[in-house]
Amino acid sequence: MGAFGRNVAGVGGRAAKGAAMTSSDGHDSRENRTDSADADDLKPFTWRDIVVWCAIPILIVLVLRLFLFGMYVIPTKSMEDTIMPGDRVITTKLAPKLIKLQRGDIIVFKDPANWLADEQGAGTEYLIKRVIGLPGDVVACEGNGAPITINGVAIDESSYLKPGVEPSSFYFKVTVTADHVFVLGDNRANSSDSRFHQDDGDNGLVPIGDVVGLAFARYWPLNRIGWLSSHHDVFADVPDGTATTSSSSSSSSSSSSSSSSSSASS
Template identity: 35%
Template sequence: MTETSVPADDTSVRLRRRSQKKGALLFVRDVLVIFVVALLVSFLIKTFLVRSFFIPSSSMEQTLQIDDRILVNELVPDLVELQRGDVVVFRDPGGWLPPTAKPTQPPLVAAVDWVMSAVGLSASDSDDHLIKRVIGLPGDHVVCCNTLGQLTVNGVPLQEPYVTVPAGVTSVSKDAFDVTVPANSLWVMGDNRYNSKDSRYNREQPGNGFVPVDNVVGRAFVISWPSARWEWLDNYPSVFAGIRESNG
Protein backbone atom coordinates (compact mmCIF):
# COMPACT_ATOMS: atom_id res chain seq x y z
CA MET A 1 0.00 0.00 0.00
CA THR A 2 1.42 3.36 -0.95
CA GLU A 3 0.91 6.53 1.04
CA THR A 4 -0.43 9.58 -0.67
CA SER A 5 1.90 12.48 -0.06
CA VAL A 6 0.62 16.02 0.47
CA PRO A 7 2.23 18.57 -1.77
CA ALA A 8 4.51 20.95 0.11
CA ASP A 9 2.63 23.96 -1.25
CA ASP A 10 -0.69 22.74 0.22
CA THR A 11 0.92 22.15 3.60
CA SER A 12 2.40 25.63 3.55
CA VAL A 13 -0.97 27.19 2.70
CA ARG A 14 -2.66 25.24 5.50
CA LEU A 15 -0.09 26.32 8.05
CA ARG A 16 -0.32 29.93 6.90
CA ARG A 17 -4.12 29.95 7.17
CA ARG A 18 -3.95 28.33 10.60
CA SER A 19 -1.43 30.95 11.72
CA GLN A 20 -3.58 33.79 10.34
CA LYS A 21 -6.68 32.44 12.11
CA LYS A 22 -4.79 32.09 15.38
CA GLY A 23 -3.41 35.61 14.98
CA ALA A 24 -6.90 37.02 14.36
CA LEU A 25 -8.25 35.27 17.48
CA LEU A 26 -5.37 36.61 19.56
CA PHE A 27 -6.02 40.11 18.19
CA VAL A 28 -9.72 39.89 19.12
CA ARG A 29 -8.79 38.60 22.57
CA ASP A 30 -6.33 41.44 23.13
CA VAL A 31 -8.89 44.03 21.98
CA LEU A 32 -11.49 42.61 24.38
CA VAL A 33 -9.00 42.60 27.26
CA ILE A 34 -8.00 46.22 26.55
CA PHE A 35 -11.68 47.22 26.32
CA VAL A 36 -12.57 45.55 29.63
CA VAL A 37 -9.53 47.05 31.37
CA ALA A 38 -10.38 50.49 29.97
CA LEU A 39 -13.97 50.16 31.22
CA LEU A 40 -12.74 49.07 34.65
CA VAL A 41 -10.22 51.91 34.91
CA SER A 42 -12.83 54.43 33.73
CA PHE A 43 -15.33 53.08 36.26
CA LEU A 44 -12.81 53.37 39.10
CA ILE A 45 -11.86 56.91 38.05
CA LYS A 46 -15.51 57.93 37.84
CA THR A 47 -16.34 56.32 41.18
CA PHE A 48 -13.40 57.60 43.21
CA LEU A 49 -11.61 60.43 41.40
CA VAL A 50 -13.32 62.44 38.66
CA ARG A 51 -16.90 62.61 37.45
CA SER A 52 -18.68 64.54 34.72
CA PHE A 53 -21.86 66.60 35.11
CA PHE A 54 -23.77 68.99 32.89
CA ILE A 55 -25.33 72.27 34.03
CA PRO A 56 -29.15 72.13 33.82
CA SER A 57 -30.01 75.67 34.97
CA SER A 58 -28.86 79.30 34.91
CA SER A 59 -28.29 79.56 38.67
CA MET A 60 -24.50 79.79 38.31
CA GLU A 61 -24.31 82.27 35.43
CA GLN A 62 -22.06 83.83 34.34
CA THR A 63 -19.57 81.36 35.79
CA LEU A 64 -21.42 78.38 34.31
CA GLN A 65 -23.87 78.34 31.42
CA ILE A 66 -26.75 75.95 30.75
CA ASP A 67 -25.46 72.70 29.16
CA ASP A 68 -21.84 73.33 30.13
CA ARG A 69 -20.03 70.11 30.98
CA ILE A 70 -17.90 70.16 34.11
CA LEU A 71 -15.46 67.76 35.74
CA VAL A 72 -15.79 67.19 39.47
CA ASN A 73 -12.98 66.20 41.86
CA GLU A 74 -14.48 63.47 44.05
CA LEU A 75 -11.59 63.56 46.50
CA VAL A 76 -13.36 66.62 47.96
CA PRO A 77 -14.42 66.59 50.77
CA ASP A 78 -13.35 63.10 51.93
CA LEU A 79 -9.61 63.58 51.37
CA VAL A 80 -9.34 67.26 50.43
CA GLU A 81 -10.95 69.88 52.66
CA LEU A 82 -13.70 72.14 51.38
CA GLN A 83 -12.86 75.82 51.10
CA ARG A 84 -15.07 78.88 51.02
CA GLY A 85 -15.56 79.79 47.38
CA ASP A 86 -15.46 76.21 46.11
CA VAL A 87 -18.04 75.37 43.45
CA VAL A 88 -19.54 72.08 44.61
CA VAL A 89 -21.95 69.48 43.27
CA PHE A 90 -24.23 67.94 45.87
CA ARG A 91 -27.24 65.69 46.22
CA ASP A 92 -30.58 67.33 46.97
CA PRO A 93 -30.81 67.77 50.79
CA GLY A 94 -34.58 67.41 50.47
CA GLY A 95 -37.14 69.63 48.75
CA TRP A 96 -34.70 71.72 46.72
CA LEU A 97 -35.59 70.04 43.42
CA PRO A 98 -39.10 69.35 42.13
CA PRO A 99 -39.97 65.68 41.60
CA THR A 100 -39.28 64.62 38.04
CA ALA A 101 -40.06 61.43 36.15
CA LYS A 102 -37.17 59.87 34.28
CA PRO A 103 -37.78 59.78 30.53
CA THR A 104 -38.48 56.38 29.01
CA GLN A 105 -35.68 55.20 26.74
CA PRO A 106 -35.51 52.31 24.27
CA PRO A 107 -33.64 49.37 25.85
CA LEU A 108 -30.58 49.76 23.61
CA VAL A 109 -30.31 53.51 24.29
CA ALA A 110 -30.78 52.91 28.02
CA ALA A 111 -28.04 50.26 28.00
CA VAL A 112 -25.60 52.52 26.16
CA ASP A 113 -26.40 55.40 28.51
CA TRP A 114 -25.83 53.15 31.52
CA VAL A 115 -22.40 52.09 30.22
CA MET A 116 -21.46 55.68 29.36
CA SER A 117 -22.59 56.84 32.80
CA ALA A 118 -20.67 54.03 34.52
CA VAL A 119 -17.40 55.16 32.94
CA GLY A 120 -18.06 58.85 33.49
CA LEU A 121 -18.72 59.83 29.86
CA SER A 122 -22.40 60.53 30.47
CA ALA A 123 -24.07 62.51 33.24
CA SER A 124 -27.57 61.10 33.22
CA ASP A 125 -28.11 61.89 36.92
CA SER A 126 -27.22 65.60 36.69
CA ASP A 127 -30.89 66.49 37.16
CA ASP A 128 -30.73 64.83 40.61
CA HIS A 129 -27.88 67.09 41.78
CA LEU A 130 -27.29 70.78 42.34
CA ILE A 131 -24.27 73.00 41.92
CA LYS A 132 -23.58 76.13 44.00
CA ARG A 133 -20.69 78.05 45.53
CA VAL A 134 -19.72 77.47 49.17
CA ILE A 135 -20.08 80.70 51.15
CA GLY A 136 -20.18 79.45 54.73
CA LEU A 137 -18.37 76.54 56.37
CA PRO A 138 -19.43 74.88 59.65
CA GLY A 139 -19.59 77.49 62.43
CA ASP A 140 -19.52 80.51 60.08
CA HIS A 141 -21.83 83.45 60.75
CA VAL A 142 -23.21 84.56 57.36
CA VAL A 143 -25.26 87.76 57.12
CA CYS A 144 -26.93 89.62 54.27
CA CYS A 145 -26.50 92.38 53.79
CA ASN A 146 -24.47 95.34 55.07
CA THR A 147 -25.11 98.95 54.06
CA LEU A 148 -23.14 98.40 50.83
CA GLY A 149 -25.25 95.39 49.88
CA GLN A 150 -22.46 92.90 50.61
CA LEU A 151 -22.54 89.54 52.33
CA THR A 152 -20.47 89.26 55.49
CA VAL A 153 -18.89 86.09 56.84
CA ASN A 154 -17.76 86.22 60.47
CA GLY A 155 -18.08 90.01 60.24
CA VAL A 156 -15.89 90.35 57.14
CA PRO A 157 -17.58 91.88 54.05
CA LEU A 158 -17.12 90.03 50.77
CA GLN A 159 -16.33 91.66 47.46
CA GLU A 160 -17.62 88.98 45.08
CA PRO A 161 -16.56 89.49 41.44
CA TYR A 162 -18.32 86.28 40.33
CA VAL A 163 -21.83 87.45 41.32
CA THR A 164 -24.44 88.36 38.69
CA VAL A 165 -27.22 90.76 39.73
CA PRO A 166 -29.79 92.72 37.69
CA ALA A 167 -28.71 96.08 36.24
CA GLY A 168 -28.96 98.91 38.75
CA VAL A 169 -29.11 96.57 41.78
CA THR A 170 -26.47 97.06 44.46
CA SER A 171 -27.34 94.24 46.90
CA VAL A 172 -25.92 90.79 46.18
CA SER A 173 -29.12 89.20 47.50
CA LYS A 174 -32.75 90.25 47.38
CA ASP A 175 -33.41 88.35 50.63
CA ALA A 176 -31.98 89.33 54.00
CA PHE A 177 -30.74 86.57 56.30
CA ASP A 178 -28.63 86.05 59.39
CA VAL A 179 -27.50 82.45 59.90
CA THR A 180 -24.85 80.44 61.70
CA VAL A 181 -23.86 77.30 59.80
CA PRO A 182 -24.35 74.13 61.88
CA ALA A 183 -21.67 71.49 62.32
CA ASN A 184 -21.09 69.25 59.28
CA SER A 185 -23.09 71.60 57.05
CA LEU A 186 -22.57 74.28 54.41
CA TRP A 187 -24.25 77.52 53.34
CA VAL A 188 -24.21 77.64 49.54
CA MET A 189 -25.34 80.25 47.02
CA GLY A 190 -25.59 80.52 43.26
CA ASP A 191 -23.53 83.11 41.41
CA ASN A 192 -26.70 84.28 39.64
CA ARG A 193 -28.01 85.56 42.93
CA TYR A 194 -31.43 86.76 41.80
CA ASN A 195 -32.16 83.55 39.92
CA SER A 196 -30.86 80.79 42.18
CA LYS A 197 -32.80 78.50 44.49
CA ASP A 198 -29.96 78.15 46.95
CA SER A 199 -29.55 78.03 50.76
CA ARG A 200 -31.24 81.40 51.16
CA TYR A 201 -34.25 80.28 49.08
CA ASN A 202 -34.66 76.92 50.85
CA ARG A 203 -34.65 78.07 54.48
CA GLU A 204 -38.14 76.64 55.02
CA GLN A 205 -37.16 73.19 53.81
CA PRO A 206 -36.37 70.42 56.36
CA GLY A 207 -32.65 71.30 56.47
CA ASN A 208 -33.32 75.05 56.86
CA GLY A 209 -31.30 75.73 53.72
CA PHE A 210 -28.10 74.10 54.94
CA VAL A 211 -26.40 71.36 52.93
CA PRO A 212 -24.92 68.38 54.81
CA VAL A 213 -21.25 67.93 53.97
CA ASP A 214 -22.03 64.24 53.40
CA ASN A 215 -24.23 65.26 50.44
CA VAL A 216 -21.30 66.80 48.58
CA VAL A 217 -20.23 64.72 45.57
CA GLY A 218 -17.16 66.82 44.88
CA ARG A 219 -15.70 70.14 43.78
CA ALA A 220 -16.08 71.30 40.18
CA PHE A 221 -12.66 72.27 38.89
CA VAL A 222 -12.93 72.69 35.11
CA ILE A 223 -15.41 73.35 32.32
CA SER A 224 -14.71 70.50 29.90
CA TRP A 225 -17.28 71.27 27.17
CA PRO A 226 -17.93 73.11 24.93
CA SER A 227 -14.30 73.52 23.98
CA ALA A 228 -14.73 77.28 23.48
CA ARG A 229 -15.53 77.60 27.20
CA TRP A 230 -12.75 75.37 28.54
CA GLU A 231 -11.34 76.92 31.71
CA TRP A 232 -10.39 76.17 35.30
CA LEU A 233 -12.99 77.15 37.90
CA ASP A 234 -11.66 79.62 40.44
CA ASN A 235 -12.63 79.49 44.11
CA TYR A 236 -11.43 83.11 44.58
CA PRO A 237 -9.27 82.65 47.69
CA SER A 238 -8.60 86.41 47.85
CA VAL A 239 -12.32 87.07 48.40
CA PHE A 240 -12.31 84.98 51.57
CA ALA A 241 -8.71 85.58 52.68
CA GLY A 242 -9.54 87.96 55.52
CA ILE A 243 -12.07 85.75 57.24
CA ARG A 244 -11.03 84.41 60.61
CA GLU A 245 -11.53 80.70 61.11
CA SER A 246 -14.72 79.72 62.91
CA ASN A 247 -14.88 77.21 65.71
CA GLY A 248 -17.32 75.01 63.81
Protein backbone atom coordinates in the same frame (compact mmCIF):
# COMPACT_ATOMS: atom_id res chain seq x y z
CA MET B 1 62.90 12.57 18.45
CA GLY B 2 62.23 14.83 15.54
CA ALA B 3 59.58 12.46 14.24
CA PHE B 4 57.95 12.28 17.64
CA GLY B 5 57.92 16.04 17.84
CA ARG B 6 56.42 16.28 14.40
CA ASN B 7 53.72 13.78 15.37
CA VAL B 8 52.86 15.70 18.51
CA ALA B 9 52.80 18.92 16.57
CA GLY B 10 50.63 17.29 13.96
CA VAL B 11 48.22 16.03 16.56
CA GLY B 12 48.21 19.42 18.17
CA GLY B 13 47.67 21.12 14.86
CA ARG B 14 44.78 18.86 14.02
CA ALA B 15 43.29 19.38 17.46
CA ALA B 16 43.54 23.15 17.14
CA LYS B 17 41.98 23.09 13.71
CA GLY B 18 39.23 20.82 14.92
CA ALA B 19 38.57 23.10 17.89
CA ALA B 20 38.31 26.10 15.63
CA MET B 21 35.85 24.32 13.41
CA THR B 22 33.80 23.23 16.39
CA SER B 23 33.73 26.79 17.69
CA SER B 24 32.66 28.11 14.31
CA ASP B 25 29.96 25.46 13.95
CA GLY B 26 28.69 26.19 17.49
CA HIS B 27 28.46 29.91 16.75
CA ASP B 28 26.46 29.30 13.62
CA SER B 29 24.22 26.91 15.49
CA ARG B 30 23.49 29.48 18.20
CA GLU B 31 22.63 32.10 15.56
CA ASN B 32 20.24 29.68 13.90
CA ARG B 33 18.59 28.87 17.21
CA THR B 34 18.21 32.59 18.01
CA ASP B 35 16.68 33.35 14.62
CA SER B 36 14.29 30.46 15.07
CA ALA B 37 13.28 31.67 18.55
CA ASP B 38 12.69 35.20 17.24
CA ALA B 39 10.54 33.80 14.50
CA ASP B 40 8.51 31.89 17.07
CA ASP B 41 8.03 35.06 19.20
CA LEU B 42 6.67 37.16 16.31
CA LYS B 43 3.05 36.09 16.37
CA PRO B 44 0.20 38.09 14.82
CA PHE B 45 -2.43 39.78 17.02
CA THR B 46 -5.49 37.68 17.65
CA TRP B 47 -9.02 38.86 18.36
CA ARG B 48 -8.38 38.08 22.00
CA ASP B 49 -5.43 40.48 22.05
CA ILE B 50 -7.50 43.20 20.42
CA VAL B 51 -10.31 42.76 22.94
CA VAL B 52 -7.87 42.92 25.86
CA TRP B 53 -6.18 46.08 24.59
CA CYS B 54 -9.54 47.73 24.01
CA ALA B 55 -10.87 46.67 27.41
CA ILE B 56 -7.92 48.02 29.41
CA PRO B 57 -8.55 51.75 28.77
CA ILE B 58 -12.30 51.24 29.22
CA LEU B 59 -11.73 49.63 32.61
CA ILE B 60 -9.37 52.45 33.62
CA VAL B 61 -12.00 55.05 32.72
CA LEU B 62 -14.70 53.15 34.61
CA VAL B 63 -12.55 52.90 37.73
CA LEU B 64 -11.71 56.61 37.60
CA ARG B 65 -15.37 57.45 37.00
CA LEU B 66 -16.53 55.25 39.85
CA PHE B 67 -14.06 56.25 42.54
CA LEU B 68 -12.36 59.53 41.59
CA PHE B 69 -14.35 61.67 39.16
CA GLY B 70 -17.93 62.61 38.35
CA MET B 71 -19.31 64.20 35.18
CA TYR B 72 -22.40 66.41 35.21
CA VAL B 73 -24.40 68.47 32.75
CA ILE B 74 -25.76 71.80 34.02
CA PRO B 75 -29.36 72.48 32.90
CA THR B 76 -30.18 75.77 34.65
CA LYS B 77 -28.91 79.33 35.12
CA SER B 78 -28.08 79.70 38.81
CA MET B 79 -24.29 79.59 38.31
CA GLU B 80 -24.07 82.04 35.39
CA ASP B 81 -21.70 83.32 34.14
CA THR B 82 -19.27 80.88 35.76
CA ILE B 83 -21.22 77.88 34.45
CA MET B 84 -23.76 78.26 31.67
CA PRO B 85 -26.78 76.05 30.89
CA GLY B 86 -25.57 73.11 28.83
CA ASP B 87 -22.04 73.22 30.24
CA ARG B 88 -20.58 69.92 31.41
CA VAL B 89 -18.31 69.84 34.43
CA ILE B 90 -15.94 67.37 36.08
CA THR B 91 -15.88 66.87 39.84
CA THR B 92 -13.48 65.12 42.15
CA LYS B 93 -15.04 62.61 44.52
CA LEU B 94 -12.12 63.04 46.92
CA ALA B 95 -14.03 65.99 48.39
CA PRO B 96 -15.21 66.24 51.06
CA LYS B 97 -13.86 62.96 52.48
CA LEU B 98 -10.18 63.50 51.65
CA ILE B 99 -10.19 67.11 50.44
CA LYS B 100 -11.57 69.54 53.00
CA LEU B 101 -14.15 72.00 51.69
CA GLN B 102 -13.21 75.68 51.61
CA ARG B 103 -15.18 78.86 51.12
CA GLY B 104 -15.52 79.51 47.41
CA ASP B 105 -15.50 75.87 46.34
CA ILE B 106 -18.09 74.89 43.74
CA ILE B 107 -19.81 71.72 44.91
CA VAL B 108 -22.32 69.23 43.57
CA PHE B 109 -24.67 67.90 46.23
CA LYS B 110 -27.85 65.91 46.68
CA ASP B 111 -31.07 67.83 47.09
CA PRO B 112 -31.01 68.42 50.87
CA ALA B 113 -34.65 69.26 51.57
CA ASN B 114 -36.71 69.02 48.39
CA TRP B 115 -35.14 72.19 46.95
CA LEU B 116 -35.78 70.83 43.48
CA ALA B 117 -39.54 71.06 43.96
CA ASP B 118 -39.26 74.73 42.99
CA GLU B 119 -36.92 74.13 40.08
CA GLN B 120 -37.88 74.43 36.43
CA GLY B 121 -36.07 72.12 34.06
CA ALA B 122 -33.84 70.65 36.76
CA GLY B 123 -34.62 67.03 35.94
CA THR B 124 -32.15 65.63 38.47
CA GLU B 125 -31.55 64.99 42.15
CA TYR B 126 -28.34 67.04 42.25
CA LEU B 127 -27.60 70.74 42.50
CA ILE B 128 -24.46 72.82 42.02
CA LYS B 129 -23.60 75.91 44.10
CA ARG B 130 -20.69 77.82 45.60
CA VAL B 131 -19.75 77.33 49.26
CA ILE B 132 -19.99 80.64 51.13
CA GLY B 133 -20.17 79.59 54.77
CA LEU B 134 -18.44 76.78 56.68
CA PRO B 135 -19.40 75.25 60.04
CA GLY B 136 -19.31 77.94 62.73
CA ASP B 137 -19.61 80.85 60.28
CA VAL B 138 -22.23 83.57 60.60
CA VAL B 139 -23.30 84.54 57.07
CA ALA B 140 -25.41 87.68 56.69
CA CYS B 141 -26.53 90.34 54.25
CA GLU B 142 -28.54 93.53 54.68
CA GLY B 143 -29.95 93.21 51.15
CA ASN B 144 -30.50 95.97 48.58
CA GLY B 145 -27.00 95.74 47.14
CA ALA B 146 -25.15 95.38 50.45
CA PRO B 147 -22.25 92.90 50.46
CA ILE B 148 -22.35 89.48 52.05
CA THR B 149 -20.59 89.37 55.42
CA ILE B 150 -18.99 86.31 56.99
CA ASN B 151 -18.18 86.54 60.69
CA GLY B 152 -18.56 90.30 60.41
CA VAL B 153 -16.19 90.72 57.43
CA ALA B 154 -17.62 91.97 54.13
CA ILE B 155 -16.47 90.12 51.01
CA ASP B 156 -16.13 91.41 47.45
CA GLU B 157 -17.76 88.85 45.15
CA SER B 158 -17.43 90.82 41.93
CA SER B 159 -14.93 88.30 40.52
CA TYR B 160 -17.58 85.59 40.19
CA LEU B 161 -21.04 87.16 40.57
CA LYS B 162 -23.03 87.48 37.35
CA PRO B 163 -22.54 91.06 36.13
CA GLY B 164 -25.37 93.36 37.17
CA VAL B 165 -26.60 91.02 39.92
CA GLU B 166 -26.41 92.11 43.58
CA PRO B 167 -25.20 89.79 46.36
CA SER B 168 -28.74 89.50 47.75
CA SER B 169 -31.91 91.47 47.22
CA PHE B 170 -33.15 90.78 50.76
CA TYR B 171 -31.93 90.49 54.34
CA PHE B 172 -30.79 87.23 55.88
CA LYS B 173 -28.58 86.04 58.69
CA VAL B 174 -27.64 82.41 59.24
CA THR B 175 -25.30 80.60 61.61
CA VAL B 176 -23.81 77.54 59.93
CA THR B 177 -24.09 74.49 62.16
CA ALA B 178 -21.63 71.63 62.49
CA ASP B 179 -21.26 69.34 59.46
CA HIS B 180 -23.12 71.77 57.18
CA VAL B 181 -22.28 74.45 54.61
CA PHE B 182 -24.10 77.57 53.39
CA VAL B 183 -24.29 77.77 49.59
CA LEU B 184 -25.24 80.41 47.03
CA GLY B 185 -25.45 80.53 43.26
CA ASP B 186 -23.30 82.97 41.28
CA ASN B 187 -26.47 84.25 39.60
CA ARG B 188 -28.29 85.38 42.76
CA ALA B 189 -31.24 86.67 40.75
CA ASN B 190 -32.00 83.16 39.50
CA SER B 191 -30.82 80.80 42.21
CA SER B 192 -32.93 78.95 44.75
CA ASP B 193 -30.10 78.53 47.26
CA SER B 194 -29.60 78.57 51.03
CA ARG B 195 -31.27 81.98 51.32
CA PHE B 196 -34.63 80.64 50.17
CA HIS B 197 -34.76 77.57 52.39
CA GLN B 198 -34.20 78.97 55.85
CA ASP B 199 -37.49 77.55 57.10
CA ASP B 200 -36.66 73.95 56.29
CA GLY B 201 -35.22 71.44 58.73
CA ASP B 202 -31.60 72.46 58.14
CA ASN B 203 -32.20 76.22 58.04
CA GLY B 204 -31.18 76.35 54.40
CA LEU B 205 -27.89 74.55 55.04
CA VAL B 206 -26.46 71.62 53.08
CA PRO B 207 -25.21 68.59 55.05
CA ILE B 208 -21.58 67.95 54.14
CA GLY B 209 -22.49 64.27 53.87
CA ASP B 210 -24.72 65.13 50.89
CA VAL B 211 -21.81 66.62 48.92
CA VAL B 212 -20.87 64.24 46.10
CA GLY B 213 -18.02 66.19 44.54
CA LEU B 214 -16.06 69.39 44.03
CA ALA B 215 -16.31 70.84 40.51
CA PHE B 216 -12.91 71.86 39.17
CA ALA B 217 -13.14 71.88 35.37
CA ARG B 218 -15.46 72.40 32.44
CA TYR B 219 -15.04 69.95 29.56
CA TRP B 220 -17.91 70.97 27.28
CA PRO B 221 -18.56 72.88 25.09
CA LEU B 222 -15.16 72.87 23.45
CA ASN B 223 -14.93 76.65 23.29
CA ARG B 224 -15.42 76.85 27.07
CA ILE B 225 -13.04 74.11 28.20
CA GLY B 226 -11.09 75.23 31.25
CA TRP B 227 -10.60 75.22 35.00
CA LEU B 228 -13.28 76.43 37.40
CA SER B 229 -11.90 78.88 39.94
CA SER B 230 -12.85 78.64 43.60
CA HIS B 231 -11.76 82.27 44.18
CA HIS B 232 -10.34 81.44 47.59
CA ASP B 233 -8.68 84.87 47.64
CA VAL B 234 -12.10 86.48 48.10
CA PHE B 235 -12.31 84.91 51.56
CA ALA B 236 -8.69 85.45 52.60
CA ASP B 237 -9.55 88.02 55.30
CA VAL B 238 -12.46 86.08 56.78
CA PRO B 239 -11.68 84.74 60.28
CA ASP B 240 -12.61 81.22 61.28
CA GLY B 241 -16.13 80.85 62.59
CA THR B 242 -16.65 80.08 66.24
CA ALA B 243 -20.43 79.82 66.49
CA THR B 244 -21.77 76.34 67.21
CA THR B 245 -25.55 76.73 67.30
CA SER B 246 -27.96 77.64 64.54
CA SER B 247 -30.13 80.71 64.68
CA SER B 248 -33.32 81.37 62.81
CA SER B 249 -32.97 84.03 60.21
CA SER B 250 -35.63 86.33 58.87
CA SER B 251 -35.90 87.06 55.20
CA SER B 252 -38.11 89.08 52.93
CA SER B 253 -37.76 88.34 49.26
CA SER B 254 -38.85 90.64 46.51
CA SER B 255 -38.59 87.79 44.06
CA SER B 256 -39.99 84.37 44.83
CA SER B 257 -39.27 82.80 41.48
CA SER B 258 -35.75 81.39 41.32
CA SER B 259 -34.01 78.45 39.80
CA SER B 260 -31.09 76.48 41.15
CA SER B 261 -28.41 75.16 38.87
CA SER B 262 -28.89 71.45 39.24
CA SER B 263 -26.57 68.94 37.74
CA ALA B 264 -27.35 65.59 36.14
CA SER B 265 -24.94 62.75 35.59
CA SER B 266 -23.96 62.68 31.94
